[in-house]
Amino acid sequence: MNLGQIISGAGHLALIGWAVFGGAFKSEPLPFEVTEVTAISAEDFAALMDGPRAPDAVANVNTPEPPAEGEGAPELSSTADAAPDNAQPEAAASAEPDSAPEIPDVAPPADAEVSDEPPVLDPPQDDVAALVPDVSPRPQPRPAPRVAPEPVAQPEPDVTIDDVDQQEAAPAETAEPVQEDTEATAREEATTEIVTEAEENDVANAAPPRSVRPRTRPERPAAQDDTQPAARPQTDESAVNDALAEALGQAGGEGQGAPQGPPLTAGEKDALRVAVQNCWNVGSLSSQALRTTVVVAVTMSEDAKPVASSIRMLSASGGDGAAAKQAYEAARRAIIRCGAGGFDLPVEKYDHWRDIEMTFNPERMRIK
Amino acid sequence: MRVFLSLVLACLVWVMPALAQNGPLRIEITEGVIEPLPFAAPDFVSDNAAGADMGRKIAEVVAADLTGTGLFREIQPDAFISRVTSFSSPVQYADWKAINAQALITGAVSVDSAGKLVVRFRLFDVFAGQELGQGLQLVGTQDGWRRIAHKVADQVYSRITGEAPYFDSRIVFVAESGPKDQRSKRLAIMDYDGANVSYLTDSASIVLAPRFSPDGERVLYTSYESGFPRIYVMNVGSVQRRVLESQDGQMSFAPRFGPDGRTVVYSVSRGGNTDLFRMDIGTGASTRLTSAPSIETAPSFSPDGTRIVFESDRSGTPQLYIMAASGGEAQRISFGQGRYGTPVWSPRGDLIAFTKQSKGRFHIGVMRTDGSEERLLTASFLDEGPTWSPNGRVIMFTRETQGAQGSASLYSVDITGRNLRQVPTTTGASDPSWSPLQE
Numbered sequence: 016m017n018l019g020q021i022i023s024g025a026g027h028l029a030l031i032g033w034a035v036f037g038g039a040f041k042s043e044p045l046p047f048e049v050t051e052v053t054a055i056s057a058e059d060f061a062a063l064m065d066g067p068r069a070p071d072a073v074a075n076v077n078t079p080e081p082p083a084e085g086e087g088a089p090e091l092s093s094t095a096d097a098a099p100d101n102a103q104p105e106a107a108a109s110a111e112p113d114s115a116p117e118i119p120d121v122a123p124p125a126d127a128e129v130s131d132e133p134p135v136l137d138p139p140q141d142d143v144a145a146l147v148p149d150v151s152p153r154p155q156p157r158p159a160p161r162v163a164p165e166p167v168a169q170p171e172p173d174v175t176i177d178d179v180d181q182q183e184a185a186p187a188e189t190a191e192p193v194q195e196d197t198e199a200t201a202r203e204e205a206t207t208e209i210v211t212e213a214e215e216n217d218v219a220n221a222a223p224p225r226s227v228r229p230r231t232r233p234e235r236p237a238a239q240d241d242t243q244p245a246a247r248p249q250t251d252e253s254a255v256n257d258a259l260a261e262a263l264g265q266a267g268g269e270g271q272g273a274p275q276g277p278p279l280t281a282g283e284k285d286a287l288r289v290a291v292q293n294c295w296n297v298g299s300l301s302s303q304a305l306r307t308t309v310v311v312a313v314t315m316s317e318d319a320k321p322v323a324s325s326i327r328m329l330s331a332s333g334g335d336g337a338a339a340k341q342a343y344e345a346a347r348r349a350i351i352r353c354g355a356g357g358f359d360l361p362v363e364k365y366d367h368w369r370d371i372e373m374t375f376n377p378e379r380m381r382i383k
Numbered sequence: 384m385r386v387f388l389s390l391v392l393a394c395l396v397w398v399m400p401a402l403a404q405n406g407p408l409r410i411e412i413t414e415g416v417i418e419p420l421p422f423a424a425p426d427f428v429s430d431n432a433a434g435a436d437m438g439r440k441i442a443e444v445v446a447a448d449l450t451g452t453g454l455f456r457e458i459q460p461d462a463f464i465s466r467v468t469s470f471s472s473p474v475q476y477a478d479w480k481a482i483n484a485q486a487l488i489t490g491a492v493s494v495d496s497a498g499k500l501v502v503r504f505r506l507f508d509v510f511a512g513q514e515l516g517q518g519l520q521l522v523g524t525q526d527g528w529r530r531i532a533h534k535v536a537d538q539v540y541s542r543i544t545g546e547a548p549y550f551d552s553r554i555v556f557v558a559e560s561g562p563k564d565q566r567s568k569r570l571a572i573m574d575y576d577g578a579n580v581s582y583l584t585d586s587a588s589i590v591l592a593p594r595f596s597p598d599g600e601r602v603l604y605t606s607y608e609s610g611f612p613r614i615y616v617m618n619v620g621s622v623q624r625r626v627l628e629s630q631d632g633q634m635s636f637a638p639r640f641g642p643d644g645r646t647v648v649y650s651v652s653r654g655g656n657t658d659l660f661r662m663d664i665g666t667g668a669s670t671r672l673t674s675a676p677s678i679e680t681a682p683s684f685s686p687d688g689t690r691i692v693f694e695s696d697r698s699g700t701p702q703l704y705i706m707a708a709s710g711g712e713a714q715r716i717s718f719g720q721g722r723y724g725t726p727v728w729s730p731r732g733d734l735i736a737f738t739k740q741s742k743g744r745f746h747i748g749v750m751r752t753d754g755s756e757e758r759l760l761t762a763s764f765l766d767e768g769p770t771w772s773p774n775g776r777v778i779m780f781t782r783e784t785q786g787a788q789g790s791a792s793l794y795s796v797d798i799t800g801r802n803l804r805q806v807p808t809t810t811g812a813s814d815p816s817w818s819p820l821q822e
Contacts (some may be wrong), residue, residue: 162417205416211800213746213759279408288410295415299454301545302731302776312407323512341545344508344515348485349415351510355480370407379413 163205164292170201202293278367279360286359291373294353297345297380304341307334308376311346317365319357321350329372346375419456420543422449422486423479425467426460427502433494434501437525441492441502441532448536448550451576452777453802455543458484470503479509486515488539500525504535506542516542529578530821537820547774550575553818554779555593555602555619558582559791559811566811570604572619575772575817577807583622592768592814596640599818603627603638603647612636614649616664628667641684641708648672648682648691659693661708672710683727683735684708685752692716692726692735692752703737705752716754725768728752731775734798738767738780747780749798760800764789768813773820779806781813 161167175198182199279287297305314325326347331339350373360368424446427438449455465478470491479487490504505518519538523531530551537548558571558580567586570593573579583602584590591612593604602617609626614635617624627635627647638649641661648661659672659679673679677697684691685708692705698715701722706713717723721741728735732752739746739759745766750757765783772779776798782805783791791813793806806812 164414164416203418205418209417209799209801211758211760212796212803213748213762213800215762284408284410288412291410292412292414293416295412296418296420297415298417299420299544304545338545341543344511344543346412348508348510349412352485355510368408372407372409374409374411375415376411376413377415380415380417 161203161205166207167202167205169204174199174201276364279364290353290358291349295349297377300341300345303334303338305377305381307338307342308332309342309346310374312372313350314370319360321354323351420485421456421458421483423458423484424488427490427492428470430491430493434492438492444532445536453797458482474507476509476512484509500528502531506539546776549772549774551821552773555816556812557814594639594816595818597642597644605636614638637680639683642686642688650680681725685728686730686732692728694724727769729771729775736769736778760796770815770817772817779815
């Protein structure tokens with residue numbers, strides 16, 4: 016018998032002993048409820064089981080005897096009411112006037128304890144679920160007489176209507192160069208869609224157009240802001256634009272006859288487009304002209320003003336000759352009107368915007 | 384994200400040299416503004432003393448016509464920098480640009496030796512610095528100065544908008560007076576702007592639903608003169624009238640001319656059933672178009688005369704249907720909630736105007752001829768009876784106010800739903816019918 020067998024035997028014995036004597040095969044007692052009971056005698060139990068008995072049916076009911084026939088109606092006699100005593104009460108003696116109340120000395124209120132420090136308010140809770148009302152009045156678009164791509168709120172009454180928003184400027188007291196007085200201007204009030212009389216009072220669509228969208232992640236704690244870099248990183252779009260400009264700048268240098276320098280960025284093109292569309296008035300165009308797309312070429316002077324004599328229609332599609340003519344004239348008015356003061360274009364990129372082709376496509380303006 | 388951006392940038396740097404701008408800058412404008420076009424209309428200069436006051440009045444009517452469309456805005460004369468003293472003097476474009484006048488209308492008035500009124504006018508595109516179209520001269524009687532002014536405004540309107548004109552047109556309507564329960568009605572005719580009202584009938588009997596012929600010289604209408612409704616046709620110039628053929632005991636109403644001016648469609652009510660008929664107005668021969676047990680009424684021809692839109696309750700509620708002008712199976716085109724009635728085909732042929740009753744209110748609306756793109760243009764206690772302007776751009780209709788003291792009046796609205804305005808009339812007015820453009 017080697018050592019391993021001895022150890023194995025001892026271990027098995029120990030395990031068996033623990034299982035037998037250690038209570039491994041004992042089961043927990045089943046749970047049971049304890050209810051208090053009261054012992055009663057047999058008489059009490061019989062009395063309880065008898066219960067209240069229903070009363071015996073009543074066989075004889077005493078009914079009042081009807082009045083005997085022939086009895087005459089009782090004689091009625093009445094006496095006149097005595098006249099009420101209308102004796103006037105004696106005049107009451109006038110009451111003595113009240114004595115003036117004694118005014119106790121009013122002690123001045125004690126000075127309230129006022130702290131110079133403003134109370135600290137708990138910051139508002141950001142993520143608070145809000146119930147959307149069942150029915151809320153739909154915000155009606157205002158029937159402004161002007162329809163524009165961007166809604167413009169009603170300007171102040173004393174503000175001059177212009178194509179651009181502009182703050183009022185006055186000469187500063189400390190400034191050395193003379194600054195011209197400039198009136199505050201604002202764009203004319205506009206709405207983005209035509210609102211008919213029938214739609215103004217439309218309550219059928221009174222439900223809110225969208226519900227409050229829950230936030231997907233909590234706000235970052237304020238402490239983390241300190242760790243952010245001071246300079247805000249460039250947005251993706253501007254980074255792409257810069258990279259585009261840089262790439263095209265290299266390309267321009269390599270091409271022959273191509274404009275020098277970086278081309279216009281998307282933002283600069285957008286600014287030009289918005290400037291022209293703000294003057295492109297299609298309200299006076301015929302239905303046929305509103306189906307006509309025209310491509311108009313214009314040559315710009317270096318001060319970013321269109322050369323009126325250079326404006327010409329390159330092509331038209333979607334309408335007949337008369338409609339194309341109306342559409343072209345509206346486009347020409349837009350270019351000249353909004354270019355009268357010069358478009359906001361970078362001078363260093365003049366080669367890129369000397370010649371411009373503008374496509375005026377009124378498809379989205381037919382019914383708004 | 385950074386890796387992705389780097390990859391995008393790398394691709395762009397590699398691709399862009401090939402895409403470098405090698406021509407003009409190209410941009411696309413897809414959104415504009417809708418606002419009235421500002422214009423200046425100085426008083427027309429007088430070439431002789433006879434036309435002294437006429438120049439101012441004609442300029443006023445021209446300006447009122449253009450402003451009334453909602454597409455134009457008049458710049459008041461006190462804002463003018465330049466003064467037009469001669470019809471042929473050069474235009475100071477800078478002065479008109481300064482006040483943002485995009486269009487300038489100048490004109491001259493004179494009376495010739497024959498007593499005729501001679502009006503000349505020119506139209507300028509101020510910002511383009513050039514004349515729009517050629518100058519035009521119009522000659523007419525002095526009494527007809529308003530018509531000449533409307534003609535000038537029509538030319539300006541058409542040259543700028545490209546739409547067909549409509550100012551030189553008339554309205555025939557039912558003039559109403561008296562309280563609702565004792566209202567007298569008679570036929571009246573006026574210019575489209577409410578001027579020059581004259582009456583075609585007296586108020587001895589009730590008249591309803593006058594309708595112009597395509598040439599504007601005759602009017603169909605329904606009268607209760609004989610005790611029950613019968614259709615009459617009247618020559619507007621001579622005020623001569625005659626009753627259209629109809630059998631005794633039949634009620635005929637809701638007549639409307641076909642585009643050929645010879646055919647008339649109308650409703651006949653017999654034994655509680657109402658059906659559509661058409662009649663050759665020259666021979667008096669009539670043809671039955673519908674024979675359903677339901678009520679069919681308010682027929683209106685398409686501009687090409689091949690189809691008829693009408694109102695029928697065959698589905699249980701009044702709806703709009705289209706059928707061939709010779710009759711036959713009809714196709715329902717209105718499917719919205721509410722009741723549809725009084726359909727009228729646009730002169731352009733692309734839209735149908737109608738009256739709709741829904742949720743206790745009345746609307747004037749338009750829809751495509753297949754029933755699509757329904758748009759409600761108005762809403763009130765009672766709007767009904769639309770009629771189209773000759774160019775199909777404006778709709779005129781009757782609006783009646785609520786209550787015992789309520790009255791009927793005429794309103795007009797652009798087909799976009801903008802520019803809702805009341806047409807001035809001296810009395811109550813209902814049932815308008817717009818004439819074609821006058822020659």
